Amino acid sequence: MNSLNLEKGSSKKSAYNLRNTTGDTIETHTLAVLVDNEAGVLARVIGLFSGRGYNIESLTVAETNHADNLSRITIVTTGTPSVIVQIKAQLARMVAVHDVHDLTVEGPSVERELAMIKVVSKGDNRVEALRTSEIFRASVVDTTLESFVFELTGTPEKIDAFVELMTPLGLVDVARTGVAAIARGL
Amino acid sequence: MGFFYAQYGVSKTMSKTMTGAQMVIQALKDQGVDTVFGYPGGAVLPIYDEIHQQSDINHILVRHEQGATHAAEGYARSTGKPGVVLVTSGPGATNAVTGMTDALMDSIPMIVLTGQVPTFMIGSDAFQEADTVGITRPCTKHNWLVRETNKLSETIHQAFHIATSGRPGPVLVDIPKDVQFATGIYTPKEKARIKHYQPQVKGDLSAITELVELMEKAERPVFYTGGGVINSGKKASKLLRDLTKATDFPVTSTLMGLGCYPASGKNWLGMLGMHGTYEANLAMHGCDLLINIGARFDDRITGVLEKFSPNSKKAHIDIDASSINKVIHVDVPILGDIAHVLEDLLKVWKSRGSKTNSAAIKKWWTQLDEWRARKCLSYKNSDTIIKPQYALERLEALTKDHPNRFITTEVGQHQMWAAQYLGFEDPNRWMTSGGLGTMGYGVPASVGVQVAHPDGLVINVAGDASWLMNMQEMGTCTQYNLPAKQFILNNERLGMVRQWQQLLHGERYSCSWSDSLPDFVKLAEAFGAKGIQCSDPQDLDEAIMEMLNYNGPVIFDCLVEKHENCFPMIPSGKAHNEMLMGDASVEGAIDAEGAVMV
Numbered sequence: 001m002n003s004l005n006l007e008k009g010s011s012k013k014s015a016y017n018l019r020n021t022t023g024d025t026i027e028t029h030t031l032a033v034l035v036d037n038e039a040g041v042l043a044r045v046i047g048l049f050s051g052r053g054y055n056i057e058s059l060t061v062a063e064t065n066h067a068d069n070l071s072r073i074t075i076v077t078t079g080t081p082s083v084i085v086q087i088k089a090q091l092a093r094m095v096a097v098h099d100v101h102d103l104t105v106e107g108p109s110v111e112r113e114l115a116m117i118k119v120v121s122k123g124d125n126r127v128e129a130l131r132t133s134e135i136f137r138a139s140v141v142d143t144t145l146e147s148f149v150f151e152l153t154g155t156p157e158k159i160d161a162f163v164e165l166m167t168p169l170g171l172v173d174v175a176r177t178g179v180a181a182i183a184r185g186l
Numbered sequence: 187m188g189f190f191y192a193q194y195g196v197s198k199t200m201s202k203t204m205t206g207a208q209m210v211i212q213a214l215k216d217q218g219v220d221t222v223f224g225y226p227g228g229a230v231l232p233i234y235d236e237i238h239q240q241s242d243i244n245h246i247l248v249r250h251e252q253g254a255t256h257a258a259e260g261y262a263r264s265t266g267k268p269g270v271v272l273v274t275s276g277p278g279a280t281n282a283v284t285g286m287t288d289a290l291m292d293s294i295p296m297i298v299l300t301g302q303v304p305t306f307m308i309g310s311d312a313f314q315e316a317d318t319v320g321i322t323r324p325c326t327k328h329n330w331l332v333r334e335t336n337k338l339s340e341t342i343h344q345a346f347h348i349a350t351s352g353r354p355g356p357v358l359v360d361i362p363k364d365v366q367f368a369t370g371i372y373t374p375k376e377k378a379r380i381k382h383y384q385p386q387v388k389g390d391l392s393a394i395t396e397l398v399e400l401m402e403k404a405e406r407p408v409f410y411t412g413g414g415v416i417n418s419g420k421k422a423s424k425l426l427r428d429l430t431k432a433t434d435f436p437v438t439s440t441l442m443g444l445g446c447y448p449a450s451g452k453n454w455l456g457m458l459g460m461h462g463t464y465e466a467n468l469a470m471h472g473c474d475l476l477i478n479i480g481a482r483f484d485d486r487i488t489g490v491l492e493k494f495s496p497n498s499k500k501a502h503i504d505i506d507a508s509s510i511n512k513v514i515h516v517d518v519p520i521l522g523d524i525a526h527v528l529e530d531l532l533k534v535w536k537s538r539g540s541k542t543n544s545a546a547i548k549k550w551w552t553q554l555d556e557w558r559a560r561k562c563l564s565y566k567n568s569d570t571i572i573k574p575q576y577a578l579e580r581l582e583a584l585t586k587d588h589p590n591r592f593i594t595t596e597v598g599q600h601q602m603w604a605a606q607y608l609g610f611e612d613p614n615r616w617m618t619s620g621g622l623g624t625m626g627y628g629v630p631a632s633v634g635v636q637v638a639h640p641d642g643l644v645i646n647v648a649g650d651a652s653w654l655m656n657m658q659e660m661g662t663c664t665q666y667n668l669p670a671k672q673f674i675l676n677n678e679r680l681g682m683v684r685q686w687q688q689l690l691h692g693e694r695y696s697c698s699w700s701d702s703l704p705d706f707v708k709l710a711e712a713f714g715a716k717g718i719q720c721s722d723p724q725d726l727d728e729a730i731m732e733m734l735n736y737n738g739p740v741i742f743d744c745l746v747e748k749h750e751n752c753f754p755m756i757p758s759g760k761a762h763n764e765m766l767m768g769d770a771s772v773e774g775a776i777d778a779e780g781a782v783m784v
């Protein structure tokens with residue numbers, strides 16, 4: 001009998017390593033999921049991701065069709081192409097899900113996120129923070145003598161860049177909504 | 187009284203207002219339910235009160251809520267109708283979790299109705315409150331907490347629709363006690379909104395045609411069938427037989443698919459997978475066209491993925507899009523219901539005047555027959571000890587001509603031997619826990635099957651350890667006069683665990699024997715059943731006949747060889763062509779890579 005050398009780690013060849021995606025490219029996809037706005041629906045969707053080991057980079061949800069009680073969940077997720085296909089199929093088979101759109105592959109789309117960024121500083125740093133916010137077209141939604149709250153809408157990358165620039169200028173807090181996305185055109 | 191109540195029921199339906207508890211009964215009747223498996227408690231008392239006042243629905247009082255769920259699975263699997271379960275809140279609901287998970291894994295239609303604390307107490311940690319919809323969300327196809335009586339009947343109708351359409355599965359409706367007491371308007375079945383859940387049943391014709399083209403050219407094809415054929419209904423099994431006849435292709439099946447093609451059929455290769463036959467597994471490995479009909483490339487089937495059926499084109503017919511391309515990439519995916527797709531496939535086959543490559547198919551059969559000749563299920567018999575395989579061969583010989591035989595099993599070696607040595611000619615005759623592998627499934631499942639088929643011969647092929655897990659349901663057998671037979675292959679071991687420990691844990695038999703087993707004969711008597719024990723192969727036939735001739739429940743304690751291993755076996759981490767055979771050495775059979783897998 002072979003001795004068990006479990007040190008080597010788990011088998012790379014078994015059904016248990018389906019998501020061991022070494023060698024396969026990891027893609028980021030934005031999914032728009034139309035669901036019944038009923039109790040527990042968000043828990044269902046989130047439970048699917050955690051239960052099957054899928055990633056959620058960001059998730060936003062709100063009722064978008066009040067007449068039919070439908071909510072739109074926008075999920076940014078990552079995975080190999082086959083995992084992405086599987087995520088969409090798993091979402092689509094849920095009873096509360098009406099529609100799944102992969103905005104990343106279904107033609108061009110726009111993505112936006114809203115952030116509020118609090119910066120506490122004095123003197124040159126305060127001036128620099130305000131100047132930078134203008135370059136980013138952020139607006140000031142609250143101010144005291146020593147602080148600003150900026151509101152910024154844009155792609156997640158734009159918000160990341162702004163947050164990075166604010167960090168040495170006295171950044172103390174960031175609130176972000178996560179991505180909302182919609183297809184371009186008709 | 188019966189007449190009076192029937193009148194009363196009609197007028198109630200016409201006026202369409204009734205209490206929530208009455209709605210439950212009315213909705214079940216409208217759905218054609220004749221049997222409910224359940225257990226009462228505080229949060230479902232109003233419903234039990236209604237059950238007491240009617241006679242259309244037969245309530246079977248189980249002895250444990252898990253028993254109710256497996257009984258419902260047995261009922262469903264043997265009839266093709268959904269199984270219905272009624273249990274109380276809190277512990278009643280949590281006890282039902284295993285059965286729902288089992289039904290989810292094996293795609294069994296099941297409706298579970300649970301009581302809940304009154305709406306105004308939800309969230310207060312009330313007595314016997316549990317977050318039932320929260321707990322059961324991942325183990326149901328869908329579930330609902332009904333907060334208004336006016337929505338109750340429509341929800342129950344929706345629950346039946348969802349449990350039975352598309353890929354079947356368990357659903358749960360959680361009903362707070364105040365909703366059961368309150369009065370509301372009954373929504374009839376026809377008016378329930380079910381439009382948005384309508385899974386596609388017709389397959390894409392161009393994909394079907396593509397498959398037909400592949401079938402015309404195939405030199406080494408194989409039908410790899412599964413539980414989906416059985417779920418699709420009797421017609422699907424019939425069409426599979428027609429298709430096999432039209433093509434002369436070989437057929438194998440998963441554990442869940444046994445019976446969809448007859449074991450006596452000439453194209454039958456036996457079950458495939460971890461404990462499948464040599465011929466079935468080598469056919470999978472060597473084929474050039476693999477046609478998956480309602481199976482799901484489970485890891486018990488595929489073995490190591492990289493070496494799975496390396497030279498074949500693959501087609502997959504399945505009603506669940508998420509099953510297609512989940513594990514194995516296929517060349518021709520066909521989304522649809524098996525019966526619908528096979529019907530269209532046969533139409534296309536006929537209208538094209540399709541012919542197979544018969545020379546090649548003939549050659550393929552020569553190869554398959556060579557593999558068959560290996561007789562992979564042969565074993566060394568004994569004059570003194572009952573070999574478990576022998577016990578099942580005798581059981582098969584003495585029962586296979588019964589017109590109405592149903593087999594349930596527990597989980598372990600005995601289950602695999604039953605799959606190997608018993609033959610199933612028709613669908614819905616074989617009830618076993620496949621995906622979840624739930625020990626304790628068999629006794630209650632045999633209860634459910636026997637309730638559905640009072641004249642059937644129902645035998646639960648059990649292991650000593652599994653059988654104990656839900657043995658309380660013997661009480662249910664006695665109470666309702668259910669003559670189900672418990673055929674225990676008693677090896678005084680958790681045999682399957684012992685086998686794995688022998689093969690990959692250096693023969694360190696940690697906690698894998700059944701110590702302090704009860705005296706099964708006395709136990710049978712204590713339950714009001716008949717007990718039979720047999721240890722000598724010479725006595726076996728007579729003892730089995732005694733069991734079969736007894737008109738009532740029997741516990742048959744069949745003392746078998748304790749250290750028998752179940753072969754063939756594809757060790758975890760290996761491929762179909764790396765099977766271990768019964769007579770082979772098992773030294774070093776499973777290496778480090780395989781050892782981490784279950």
Ligand SMILES: Cc1ncc(C[n+]2csc(CCOP(=O)(O)OP(=O)(O)O)c2C)c(N)n1
Nearest residue numbers: 598599600623625649650651652680681682
């Ligand atoms: C509920 C549950 N617990 C544990 C297991 C793991 N398990 C699989 S087979 C087995 C042993 C079964 O023993 P027995 O019923 O006597 O059957 P045998 O293998 O001896 O035929 C165990 C413990 C399981 N499948 N289900």
Ligand SMILES: [Mg+2]
Nearest residue numbers: 649650679681
């Ligand atoms: Mg045993």
